[in-house]
Amino acid sequence: MTADDDTAAHLPAPGRRDILEAAATAFTRNGYAATTIDDIAREMGATKGRVYHYYRAKADVFLDIVTAGMQELIDGIEPIAGNGGLDPATRLWRMAHHHAGLMMTRNSFQRVAMRAVEMRRLGEAPAQQQALETVIAMRDRYEQIFADVIDEGREAGEFREVDSRLATKPLLGALNWISLWYDPQRGDYNTRQRLADEYADFIVGGLRRSPR
Amino acid sequence: MTADDDTAAHLPAPGRRDILEAAATAFTRNGYAATTIDDIAREMGATKGRVYHYYRAKADVFLDIVTAGMQELIDGIEPIAGNGGLDPATRLWRMAHHHAGLMMTRNSFQRVAMRAVEMRRLGEAPAQQQALETVIAMRDRYEQIFADVIDEGREAGEFREVDSRLATKPLLGALNWISLWYDPQRGDYNTRQRLADEYADFIVGGLRRSPR
DNA sequence: GTCTATATGTGGATAGAC
DNA sequence: GTCTATCCACATATAGAC
CATH class of the missing domain: 1.10.10.60 (Homeodomain-like)
Incomplete structure (x- = not known):
């Protein structure tokens, strides 16, 4: 590049x-x-x-962290999303679960990655600006993976009639927020699992057809 | 103070x-x-x-914005939470709806307020450090208002068996995230309403008893 | 109350010794 | 490859004119 x-x-x-x-x-x-x-x-x-x-510069260190963090997310989610053997709701549940896990176990990288997406510009250097836009593109691609599964679930009648692209916002917002409050010093494997379970339940529940 | x-x-x-x-x-x-x-x-x-x-200092400007932002949140939510005439699920829906609205209409203040909560320290001045902790206390109080309504809803059988305090995390995370991606330049009153509707549906749906 | 200096400290980045 | 020493730009905060 x-x-x-x-x-x-x-x-x-x-x-x-x-x-x-x-x-x-x-x-x-x-x-x-x-x-x-x-x-x-x-x-x-x-x-x-x-x-x-x-x-060469502080911004380059930052960009390497951010890119690595985004790549970890994509690498973890893609195989789940593409597993045709599972129904969409189950796939979405596992994707959310995995994402939640990364927010905890890879907290520092993921928290820094979150920040990058909300930055408009990183400095004066145009090369770094372009790198930042590459990161935004990775984020968009990542959101689209979720949106596609939501679409499948809606078409299968599992989910409510939602705009799938819009629906990724509360979904990923809830998950990304973990990186801000979770303290990686605390908590063992089991508590992390329970927490990720709770998040995945919440998210899939929020998209399911209303019980009434 | x-x-x-x-x-x-x-x-x-x-x-x-x-x-x-x-x-x-x-x-x-x-x-x-x-x-x-x-x-x-x-x-x-x-x-x-x-x-x-x-x-006197940049940090003082920051703290005034943050305090105002937090106060706007509390002032808006308290009367809804205390409205005993409504069932808990309806109250929670309206609280989420109102919070979502503030993230959009008061975007700059709310986005700055979000940042304050994730900051550990603001500088060297201990007075500013104490002010920052006062803000954290406001945030905790705000989360507790949501937690109380969730408890009521769980006891009334409307919600799943969740740890109410923990449940506020995905809920408020989803909502707070709006301040990061919503562009206050775009969107009129109606689109903001529809968006807030969608968020409130998602959140209450995520806490409701599962349909199966 | 609002402005234009300016003092002072700090931090990104570089040069060059080891 | 890692360090120390240093340059230089910039940002907070102050002093004092208007």
């Missing part, structure tokens, strides 16, 4: 991986603008020389 | 009101940290001298 190694988001080089983890933690704590390169370096017990050896 | 006029949030003085509107717009556009005092001043066709005449 650019002069940079465009596979970095999927398989970050070892040196980069540490930086992304540290930066994701720092961005989650204080937000993108308020986080300094020194903060990121301190988070991994280094100084900023290390960060600038691997990345 | 502090040496400042603590009623300012409810009835801002005329000079302050303009600043809050301009700042809310600017914060919504670029985020708190990335917004400069010059940005705020430019937004209202003035220079920073005006801003600093009314506010």
